[in-house]
Amino acid sequence: MKKKKIAIAVGIVVLVFSAGLLLVFRQKLVQKNTGEQISSATATPSPKEELVLWEDPAGFSFQYPKGLTVDKHDEDTENYAHVELTSTDNKGRVIVWVKDTTATTIAQWLKNDKSLKDAVSVDTTLGGNEAKKVMVKDPTKKQITATLDEDVLVLIETELDEEGFWQKVNDGILGSMTFSTTPKNEMTGGNSGAFEQPPIEADEEESVE
Numbered sequence: 001m002k003k004k005k006i007a008i009a010v011g012i013v014v015l016v017f018s019a020g021l022l023l024v025f026r027q028k029l030v031q032k033n034t035g036e037q038i039s040s041a042t043a044t045p046s047p048k049e050e051l052v053l054w055e056d057p058a059g060f061s062f063q064y065p066k067g068l069t070v071d072k073h074d075e076d077t078e079n080y081a082h083v084e085l086t087s088t089d090n091k092g093r094v095i096v097w098v099k100d101t102t103a104t105t106i107a108q109w110l111k112n113d114k115s116l117k118d119a120v121s122v123d124t125t126l127g128g129n130e131a132k133k134v135m136v137k138d139p140t141k142k143q144i145t146a147t148l149d150e151d152v153l154v155l156i157e158t159e160l161d162e163e164g165f166w167q168k169v170n171d172g173i174l175g176s177m178t179f180s181t182t183p184k185n186e187m188t189g190g191n192s193g194a195f196e197q198p199p200i201e202a203d204e205e206e207s208v209e
Contacts, residue, residue, distance in 0.1 A: 063176040092159040092166040101153040127177045
């Protein structure tokens with residue numbers, strides 16, 4: 001009889017102890033869930049990155065993050081456009097080129113460019129045109145996206161960094177690139193696509209006899 005009472009007492013103690021542990025566990029679970037809900041409710045979304053629109057006389061436009069330094073290389077007299085974007089905080093850069101080419105298709109251009117013969121390339125589009133995306137590893141890790149817009153070659157050449165900053169800038173430029181209907185064959189060459197303008201003739205008044 002005495003052993004039975006002891007067993008009952010032990011059972012009661014175990015039951016009370018287990019109930020106490022269960023209560024503590026439930027309280028901690030409720031506190032955790034409540035904290036997560038409060039954190040989720042009070043978290044503010046990060047502001048969208050402010051973008052700047054670049055419109056080039058060579059007949060294209062794109063968007064890039066505000067804060068980058070843009071150099072349109074006025075000293076370059078060989079290319080229609082030579083727009084370089086750099087950052088004071090991130091190593092790397094993006095250069096947008098517009099150049100003359102003898103190629104009639106973007107595939108022909110890639111085949112003729114001996115410096116890219118060992119690079120991996122994939123088909124893509126740029127500004128609605130057929131394009132090639134080329135990955136270069138040596139001597140510098142770069143991504144080059146190229147297309148033909150009418151009869152000129154358009155290149156977006158991006159030197160990539162380990163942090164992925166310039167990849168993001170590159171993707172934004174590619175996604176926002178548009179081409180105008182400016183006749184490329186009217187460009188005289190030189191940076192920023194200088195255009196020939198026909199001389200303006202003054203109207204002559206007809207004399208009335």
